[in-house]
Amino acid sequence: MSKMKPRTLSGFMELLPAxxxxxxxxxxxxxxxxxxxxxxxxxxxxxxxxxxxxxxxxGETEKQIYRFxxxxxxxxxxxxxxVPLAKYVALNYGQLTFPxxxxxxxxxxxxxxxxxxxxxxxxxxxxxxxxxxxLDLSNEAEVPAIIYKTFTALGLNRFRICVNNRKLxxxxxxxLNLAEQSGAIMRTVDKLAKIGPExxxxxxxxxxxxxxQDAEEILRFTGIGGSxxxxxxxxxxxxxxxxxFDLGLDELQMVVGYLGAFGVPESHFAVDLTIARGLDYYxxxxxxxxxxxxxxxxxxxxxxxxxxxxxxxxxxxxxxVGISIGLTRLFFVLExxxxxxxxxxxxxxxxxxxxxxxxxxxxxxxxTTLREAGIRTQLHGEQKKFKQKLSYASKLSxxxxxxxxxxxxxxxxVTVKDLDTGEQxxxxxxxxxxxxxxxxxxxxxxxxxxxxxxxxxx
Amino acid sequence: MSKMKPRTLSGFMELLPAxxxxxxxxxxxxxxxxxxxxxxxxxxxxxxxxxxxxxxxxGETEKQIYRFxxxxxxxxxxxxxxVPLAKYVALNYGQLTFPxxxxxxxxxxxxxxxxxxxxxxxxxxxxxxxxxxxLDLSNEAEVPAIIYKTFTALGLNRFRICVNNRKLxxxxxxxLNLAEQSGAIMRTVDKLAKIGPExxxxxxxxxxxxxxQDAEEILRFTGIGGSxxxxxxxxxxxxxxxxxFDLGLDELQMVVGYLGAFGVPESHFAVDLTIARGLDYYxxxxxxxxxxxxxxxxxxxxxxxxxxxxxxxxxxxxxxVGISIGLTRLFFVLExxxxxxxxxxxxxxxxxxxxxxxxxxxxxxxxTTLREAGIRTQLHGEQKKFKQKLSYASKLSxxxxxxxxxxxxxxxxVTVKDLDTGEQxxxxxxxxxxxxxxxxxxxxxxxxxxxxxxxxxx
Numbered sequence: 001m002s003k004m005k006p007r008t009l010s011g012f013m014e015l016l017p018a019x020x021x022x023x024x025x026x027x028x029x030x031x032x033x034x035x036x037x038x039x040x041x042x043x044x045x046x047x048x049x050x051x052x053x054x055x056x057x058x059g060e061t062e063k064q065i066y067r068f069x070x071x072x073x074x075x076x077x078x079x080x081x082x083v084p085l086a087k088y089v090a091l092n093y094g095q096l097t098f099p100x101x102x103x104x105x106x107x108x109x110x111x112x113x114x115x116x117x118x119x120x121x122x123x124x125x126x127x128x129x130x131x132x133x134x135l136d137l138s139n140e141a142e143v144p145a146i147i148y149k150t151f152t153a154l155g156l157n158r159f160r161i162c163v164n165n166r167k168l169x170x171x172x173x174x175x176l177n178l179a180e181q182s183g184a185i186m187r188t189v190d191k192l193a194k195i196g197p198e199x200x201x202x203x204x205x206x207x208x209x210x211x212x213q214d215a216e217e218i219l220r221f222t223g224i225g226g227s228x229x230x231x232x233x234x235x236x237x238x239x240x241x242x243x244x245f246d247l248g249l250d251e252l253q254m255v256v257g258y259l260g261a262f263g264v265p266e267s268h269f270a271v272d273l274t275i276a277r278g279l280d281y282y283x284x285x286x287x288x289x290x291x292x293x294x295x296x297x298x299x300x301x302x303x304x305x306x307x308x309x310x311x312x313x314x315x316x317x318x319x320x321v322g323i324s325i326g327l328t329r330l331f332f333v334l335e336x337x338x339x340x341x342x343x344x345x346x347x348x349x350x351x352x353x354x355x356x357x358x359x360x361x362x363x364x365x366x367x368t369t370l371r372e373a374g375i376r377t378q379l380h381g382e383q384k385k386f387k388q389k390l391s392y393a394s395k396l397s398x399x400x401x402x403x404x405x406x407x408x409x410x411x412x413x414v415t416v417k418d419l420d421t422g423e424q425x426x427x428x429x430x431x432x433x434x435x436x437x438x439x440x441x442x443x444x445x446x447x448x449x450x451x452x453x454x455x456x457x458x
Numbered sequence: 459m460s461k462m463k464p465r466t467l468s469g470f471m472e473l474l475p476a477x478x479x480x481x482x483x484x485x486x487x488x489x490x491x492x493x494x495x496x497x498x499x500x501x502x503x504x505x506x507x508x509x510x511x512x513x514x515x516x517g518e519t520e521k522q523i524y525r526f527x528x529x530x531x532x533x534x535x536x537x538x539x540x541v542p543l544a545k546y547v548a549l550n551y552g553q554l555t556f557p558x559x560x561x562x563x564x565x566x567x568x569x570x571x572x573x574x575x576x577x578x579x580x581x582x583x584x585x586x587x588x589x590x591x592x593l594d595l596s597n598e599a600e601v602p603a604i605i606y607k608t609f610t611a612l613g614l615n616r617f618r619i620c621v622n623n624r625k626l627x628x629x630x631x632x633x634l635n636l637a638e639q640s641g642a643i644m645r646t647v648d649k650l651a652k653i654g655p656e657x658x659x660x661x662x663x664x665x666x667x668x669x670x671q672d673a674e675e676i677l678r679f680t681g682i683g684g685s686x687x688x689x690x691x692x693x694x695x696x697x698x699x700x701x702x703f704d705l706g707l708d709e710l711q712m713v714v715g716y717l718g719a720f721g722v723p724e725s726h727f728a729v730d731l732t733i734a735r736g737l738d739y740y741x742x743x744x745x746x747x748x749x750x751x752x753x754x755x756x757x758x759x760x761x762x763x764x765x766x767x768x769x770x771x772x773x774x775x776x777x778x779v780g781i782s783i784g785l786t787r788l789f790f791v792l793e794x795x796x797x798x799x800x801x802x803x804x805x806x807x808x809x810x811x812x813x814x815x816x817x818x819x820x821x822x823x824x825x826t827t828l829r830e831a832g833i834r835t836q837l838h839g840e841q842k843k844f845k846q847k848l849s850y851a852s853k854l855s856x857x858x859x860x861x862x863x864x865x866x867x868x869x870x871x872v873t874v875k876d877l878d879t880g881e882q883x884x885x886x887x888x889x890x891x892x893x894x895x896x897x898x899x900x901x902x903x904x905x906x907x908x909x910x911x912x913x914x915x916x
Contacts, residue, residue, distance in 0.1 A: 004513035006771040009533075012503040014546065016553055017560070024499050036829040038807035038836030041482050045523075046469040046504060048564065055462035066505075066533075070569050074526075077466075088472065091464040095474055097853045099840060101806055102475070111528050121503050131840070137820055138839030148828070217482055261822035313464040322694040332760065339736050349496035360596055364719035371494045371607070378496030381596030382557065382589070395555045435778030 007220040011112070011120035013328050018346035023331055024447045025344070026154060027105055030125045030325070034103035037142070037415040039127050040101040044084040046109075050074040053083055055312040064110040065161020070419040073396050077109040081126045081308075082322070091315035098132035099139070105327070117336070120329050128322030130136040130309055135319045140305050141255045143323060144269060145262035147264025147289055147301050152324075154407075155341065159300070161264070162272035165252045166282050166304070168368045169273075172221055172238065173344045185206045189222050193274075193295075197223070222274045228256045231271040232401065249282075255285055285325055291450075297333050301325045334449060341450035345443055351379040351436060352393040354386065356405035366414055366429060370402075373433045375440070393419055399443060400436055407438055469570070469578030471786050476804035476855075481789055483640035483802070483906045484612060486564055488583045488783070492561035492609040495600070496584050500560040502542040502568075508532040511541055511769040522568040527896055535567040539584045540767075540780070548614025548771035556590035557597070563785070575794070577786050586780030588767055593777040597744040598763050599713045601781060602727060603720035605747055606760050608783075614801065616750040617758070618729035619722070622629060623710045624740050624762070627731075629703025630696065632677055633866045634672050642666045644734040647680050651732075651753075655681070680732045686714045689729040706742075713743055745781055751909075755791050759783045803857065803901050807836040808896060810851040812844065814863035821862045824872055824887060832893045833898070851877055857901060858894055 008014045015023055050067055053076045066077040078084050078142055081104045085218070089096060105125040109295045127146065129139045144161045151159055175296050190201045197219050204215040235249050236254040244358070252271065259269060277286040284305030291300060303323030310318050351370055355363035363379060370377040380389045393401050403415040408426065416432045417424040418439065427435070460782055467473045473481055489499070505840065511534045522533040536542050537826030539562045547558060563583040584788045585604065588595045609617055621801055631640040646661045655677050662673040680835050682692045693707050710729065717727060735744040749758060761781030768776050793800055813821035821837060828835040838847045838858070851859050861873040866884065874890045875882040884895070 003772060004510060004770055005508065006545040006768075008545070008549065009503060009507055009531075012505065014502055016550060017498045017500065017558075022503055035834050036832070038810075040475045040806035041478055041483070043478055044472055045467060047470065047567075047687075049465065052462060052465060056544060066526075066528055068524075069663060070526075073467075073708060087466070089463040090473060091466065097850060101836065109505075112516055122506065134841070136677060136839040138837065142822075142837065142839075145826075147622045191538075197830055219479055258818065258822055260818040261689060261826070263826045296518065309466075312462055331717065348498035352496075360716065361719040364716055368603075368719070374494070376493050376496055379596065379600065381594040383592070383594060392555060423670055424500070424569065 009120070011114045012220035013119055013121070013332070017078050017348065019335070019340075022340050022344070022448055026327070026331065027123075027125075029153050029448065030150060031103070031329070033146070033153050034127050036149070037101075037146050039101045039103040042085070042088065042089055042104045043106065043305075044078070044081075044104070044300060045109065046077055047075050048084065048087065049076060050076040051352075052087055053078065055082065061110055064112055066109045066111060068121065068197040072134065079110050080108050081106060081124050081324070082128070085126075086310035086313060086318075089318060090310040090316070093314065093316060098130060099135060100130045100297070101127070101141060103127045112410060116207060117332050119332070122326060125325040125327045128309075128320050130263055130320040133319075137251055137284075138255055138258070139321050140251070141258040143285070143287060143303070144241075144259060144264050147287065147323065148262075148268055150263045151289070151301070153447070155449035156291070156339075156451065158451055159177055159445040160268055160270055160290055160292060162275055162288045162290065162300075163255060164271065164273055164275070165248040165254070165255075166254070166284055166286055167244050167248025167251065169233065169248075169276060171242040171248055173437060174244065175238070175242050175454060178214060181208050181210065185210065185218065187264050189218065189274055190276060190441075192222065201341060214291075224273055227266065228259075228269065228271050231273070232256065237273060251284060253297075269299070277304050281306050285321070288425060291333075294333065296338065300330050300333075302427050304381055338452055339449050341446050343443075343450075344446050344448065345397070345440070347396045347398040348376070349398050350402045350440055351402055352389070352398045353377060353379045353402045353404065354389045354397075355379065355381060356386070357409060362409045366402065368402060369429055370433065370436070372436065375433070375436055390419075394435045399439065402432070467578070468549075469572045469576065471577055471790070471822070475771075475806065476639025477793070479804040480798050480802075480906055484785070484789065485581075485583075486869070487611050487906065488563060488608060488785070488850060490562070490582075490872050491604070491611050492585050494607070495585070495604050497559045497561040500543070500546065500562045501564065502536070502539075502562070504535055504544065504565065505533050506536060506542065508534040510545055511536065514541065519568060519703050522570055524567045524569060530797050537563060537568050538566050539582050540586070543584075543586055543588075543802075544768035544771060544776075546824070547776060548768040548774070549677070551772065551774060557593060558588045559585070560588075561585045575787060576788050578784035581783060582678050584780060585781040585784045586767075588776050588778040591775050591777075593763075593779065595712055595742075596711055596716070597779050598709065599716040601743070601745060601779060602713070602717060602722050603762070605745065605781065606720075606722045606726055609747070609759070611905070613907035614797075614809055616751070617908055618726055618748055618750060619730055619759075620733055620746045620748065621710070621713060622663050622729065622733040622744050624705040624730055624734070624744055625702045626693065627706075627734060629700040629706055630841075631695065632702065633696070634675065636672060638669060639668065643668065643676065647676065647732055648734060650680065657876055674910065682731055685724065686717075686727060686729050689731070690714065702740060709742060728784060735760060736763050739764050743779070752791065752795065755787075758791075796910055797907050799904055799906055801901075801908075802906065803855070803898070805854045805856040806834070806835045807854075808858050808898055809858045809860055810847070810854075810856045811835060811837050811860045811862065812847045813837065813839060814844070814861055820867045824860065824862060827887055828891065828894070831895065833894055835893070848877075851886050857897060860890070 061079050108124050143342045145162050185208050192200050204210040273290050275286050282304035286304035288299035289301035305321040307319045309320045353363050353367050367377045367379050401417045413426050414432050415426045519537050566582050604621050643666050650658050659673045662668040733746050738763035744762035746757035763779040765777045767778045811821050811825050825835045825837050828855035859875045871884050872890050873884045
């Protein structure tokens with residue numbers, strides 16, 4: 001029979017088993033972390049009716065969308081988790097209780113040009129809090145804490161959460177009578193880190209039609225730096241000239257003020273007045289998160305406050321605040337940069353049992369005992385030589401091997417070999433279970449991410 | 459602005475929050491149960507190149523497949539998890555260690571005619587063991603144990619695992635010189651439960667061209683019942699007439715013989731000679747699982763032994779054994795039949811903190827304390843009346859509310875109300891954490907499924 005060459009589509013991440021375990025461990029920590037903050041899990045279809053999914057228009061992503069017909073129905077794969085959330089909330093409005101806090105970790109699809117580290121199918125890990133009519137600022141203040149706790153739970157420490165407030169920008173550009181150009185200006189200012197202030201200034205003047213004096217003022221403003229307290233002090237100098245600006249400053253002060261109580265150290269936080277996060281959607285606090293040692297990969301967790309989640313579906317005003325982690329891309333970077341902790345168990349089993357008697361019953365019984373103690377156990381029943389079976393365990397990095405021969409069966413004992421240390425002990429099943437459990441507990445200490453050069457033994 | 463009416467496609471399950479928690483809890487138990495048996499998690503793309511996915515031909519499902527083009531590429535959504543596994547194993551053959559044991563829980567797509575309880579997007583929860591060249595029979599013997607432990611872990615008890623062996627059928631029909639018609643015969647025999655023996659006999663004679671005497675013999679054979687030991691004794695009468703039959707009988711004996719060591723009670727197991735599970739793919743033990751009180755919904759967990767996982771991709775002989783649970787449909791039935799345990803916590807949080815001071819810091823700090831103790835905590839910072847906030851907690855079935863007013867802040871205490879019993883205690887934060895943890899532990903006892911009329915308090 002002629003064979004079809006197997007392949008996986010370009011831009012689709014498909015991991016080998018050990019890597020998949022590492023990925024899943026990160027997902028599990030995200031689930032736990034989001035759950036600790038009172039977010040409920042949600043799962044929505046990958047496919048939606050195109051007219052529903054694209055009600056708002058796909059914007060820049062429209063041509064990237066996987067859109068097709070099945071029968072007479074025009075369908076699209078979701079390209080983010082926000083539009084399906086808007087649909088869900090509008091559709092189930094009467095059955096939800098607000099504020100509605102949900103997390104969703106799922107795949108989304110964008111037919112981007114394939115390039116290294118860019119994916120067409122990728123996981124997003126989102127949280128959103130949706131209010132009915134109004135939503136208190138305390139929700140915006142809580143977000144940096146969630147970001148901080150989530151990344152430290154993963155084992156990432158060298159990162160910084162950067163916030164800004166869109167009202168500050170809106171108000172500031174209004175002060176300069178540049179409200180109309182503010183979109184173009186923000187897009188230009190966004191290039192600061194890439195092209196530097198001189199070029200930004202030139203673009204502001206030439207492309208955005210900003211008077212030279214105002215361009216300098218904009219650069220002075222967006223260049224305000226220092227500790228959060230210093231930034232706020234500098235911003236106070238602008239107070240009283242625009243109501244929206246003043247409101248934004250009050251909001252920023254409150255967000256910064258609660259950081260301590262939320263357990264976010266100042267070392268991991270900065271106010272960055274250059275952050276805008278798109279044009280129309282966000283209306284209050286906005287967030288970006290950068291890896292200190294890899295600023296070039298951009299923000300690994302972003303989001304912000306918005307006023308209208310579902311305006312394309314409902315007249316209800318549904319303000320919210322949310323953040324999103326691009327998990328597939330983050331995992332790619334972590335792997336690429338050698339940040340994945342290779343010491344944690346990635347084996348499919350904790351114990352491999354090597355039956356050495358014709359009758360497998362004693363081995364099966366002990367496997368059952370181990371599993372009942374929560375120990376992941378594989379029975380190696382293949383007709384292979386002893387050495388091959390041991391090599392199987394070591395190839396898969398299975399921590400323990402158990403040998404059950406006639407001697408063990410007669411004496412009611414088992415022989416357990418720690419494949420890491422080579423230590424081999426014949427002991428009672430109860431002793432074996434305890435020893436294995438203790439060993440596994442030791443090997444489970446640590447986080448999925450381990451930063452290069454970190455001193456800690458995690 | 460004109461609004462687009464939000465809707466979810468027909469045939470796509472989208473759950474309300476509390477139901478989603480119940481669904482996710484089942485998924486988590488499946489993951490744990492599969493892991494205990496040494497299966498490693500796998501995740502493959504939802505989309506594959508059509509020529510790869512359909513290399514084997516989609517068979518009956520071909521017209522149900524979601525197939526479309528993006529750019530120049532002919533793409534299809536996966537319709538099961540077996541073909542992607544075959545592709546994965548063929549593609550990564552050199553990097554995998556065999557036997558390769560993987561589980562995968564993921565969505566698959568079939569554009570079936572929409573009807574109640576039928577889904578176009580649904581979860582399958584699969585395990586497979588793949589050998590390289592050969593695979594020991596002990597893997598087939600282990601499968602009933604996995605099915606048994608998995609369903610009892612979910613809380614289902616009134617079910618029966620039915621097995622047959624394809625070699626018995628192949629050998630039996632060869633004895634009757636009916637090898638050529640065996641496909642048509644098996645399809646007809648499969649209707650026994652639905653249309654009864656008389657009609658099956660008529661169909662065998664008229665449609666399959668089976669001599670009347672042989673038709674009676676077939677019905678006698680497939681009608682063999684009783685305990686596994688009784689069935690095997692009856693089958694012994696056929697021994698010596700066909701080699702394949704004899705091999706199948708040996709295999710069945712071994713599978714049955716190890717049930718005890720694997721911890722599968724005889725009450726949950728039967729040999730059922732009518733089970734065939736499709737025509738070409740399976741070659742050894744085959745499995746079906748029925749709910750005793752709902753046989754009408756058919757098998758909830760099926761699979762079997764096959765000889766060639768990936769013959770369309772590779773010359774390597776890759777025999778395997780696997781089972782699949784149609785999780786979305788199972789969940790639908792459980793909900794429909796009132797089998798979901800509604801006593802387990804489905805709230806998004808364990809504790810709702812109601813700040814009663816202007817400054818939120820004390821509430822935020824206590825929320826941080828609770829989260830560090832692993833307690834899922836939501837801060838209710840909205841500008842609402844006290845009564846509304848309490849009603850929010852009760853609507854969401856949040857177990858505990860915490861009040862933090864001036865008195866509490868001064869005395870360094872917190873007031874915790876058990877919203878189930880109404881008991882309200884002002885206590886130190888440490889006492890509160892302990893009390894809440896103990897209460898939560900009590901409420902976590904129990905399984906996601908609770909059979910109607912079951913005495914047990916889970």
